[in-house]
Amino acid sequence: MVPLQTEAHAFLVIGQKGIDMLHSIKTLKGGSLSAKDGIIGEVIDVYFDDSLWTIRYLVVETGEWLASRKVLISPISINRGYSSIEKLISVNLTRDQVRNSPSYDSQKPVSRQYEEKYAKYYDWPHYWAYPGIWGYGIYPHELSQARKETVGEFVAEKQNQDPHLRSANTVAGYTIDTRDGRMGNVEDFLFEDETWTVRYLIIDTVNWWPSKKVLIAPVWASRIDWADRSLHLDLSKETIKSSPEYEPAKVLTRDYETSLYKHYGKSRYWDRIDAFKKTHKAA
Numbered sequence: 001m002v003p004l005q006t007e008a009h010a011f012l013v014i015g016q017k018g019i020d021m022l023h024s025i026k027t028l029k030g031g032s033l034s035a036k037d038g039i040i041g042e043v044i045d046v047y048f049d050d051s052l053w054t055i056r057y058l059v060v061e062t063g064e065w066l067a068s069r070k071v072l073i074s075p076i077s078i079n080r081g082y083s084s085i086e087k088l089i090s091v092n093l094t095r096d097q098v099r100n101s102p103s104y105d106s107q108k109p110v111s112r113q114y115e116e117k118y119a120k121y122y123d124w125p126h127y128w129a130y131p132g133i134w135g136y137g138i139y140p141h142e143l144s145q146a147r148k149e150t151v152g153e154f155v156a157e158k159q160n161q162d163p164h165l166r167s168a169n170t171v172a173g174y175t176i177d178t179r180d181g182r183m184g185n186v187e188d189f190l191f192e193d194e195t196w197t198v199r200y201l202i203i204d205t206v207n208w209w210p211s212k213k214v215l216i217a218p219v220w221a222s223r224i225d226w227a228d229r230s231l232h233l234d235l236s237k238e239t240i241k242s243s244p245e246y247e248p249a250k251v252l253t254r255d256y257e258t259s260l261y262k263h264y265g266k267s268r269y270w271d272r273i274d275a276f277k278k279t280h281k282a283a
Contacts, residue, residue, distance in 0.1 A: 034090050035091055076141065176230070188202040189201055
């Protein structure tokens with residue numbers, strides 16, 4: 001069982017400017033990646049870290065041009081946000097860069113050693129070598145602009161740690177454990193396309209409470225039991241049952257998010273934006 005970050009750490013997971021930037025990971029899968037000189041392939045999965053719930057890599061099936069090799073693409077290289085309508089992601093890479101990138105074994109966990117090799121190849125600082133999400137800031141492109149020589153003290157501390165990267169394909173389907181029993185499953189994830197942070201888990205309660213879906217922020221979970229494939233919430237079934245219903249066909253508004261946080265008595269992540277940016281600027 002892995003203890004999760006407490007709500008006090010949620011200030012790291014900020015940066016949303018508009019609700020239209022929230023996307024389902026299911027809609028991300030099948031999307032095309034466009035390099036400077038052509039299509040790389042399509043997204044088949046994502047890896048996120050299980051502490052800050054930030055997407056670190058897109059898993060891309062390259063297709064015939066690269067013998068259907070699977071490659072990892074970091075949000076650091078993405079030029080702009082993701083369009084769920086166009087299902088197209090533009091990256092600041094060439095196909096040769098992708099072709100010559102470190103080989104990735106999809107049958108094994110992504111190791112810290114591989115990540116170091118990957119970052120060295122693209123000449124990027126290590127994302128885990130800082131106290132924030134991406135460098136000292138909250139956006140992936142800020143890490144590509146960071147000075148690598150400023151991160152030595154953090155690298156020394158974290159270079160041998162397990163990166164704790166999880167596959168969205170694997171975590172989808174995990175059961176939800178509450179104070180008074182098991183209910184529902186993780187159906188999907190909503191991520192925000194500027195920081196590439198997972199904001200919400202979409203919980204399907206169909207086997208316990210027919211035809212209702214609810215949202216839970218991953219930072220509200222007390223722990224995840226990876227062996228048992230379950231996510232634990234220090235909440236009652238009744239509290240979840242009475243939460244605002246999530247309807248995928250409707251636009252997710254700020255008013256809805258506000259009512260959700262109010263229902264659970266949680267601090268709203270967007271209220272921390274100014275404080276974090278001031279801290280980041282000071283640093």
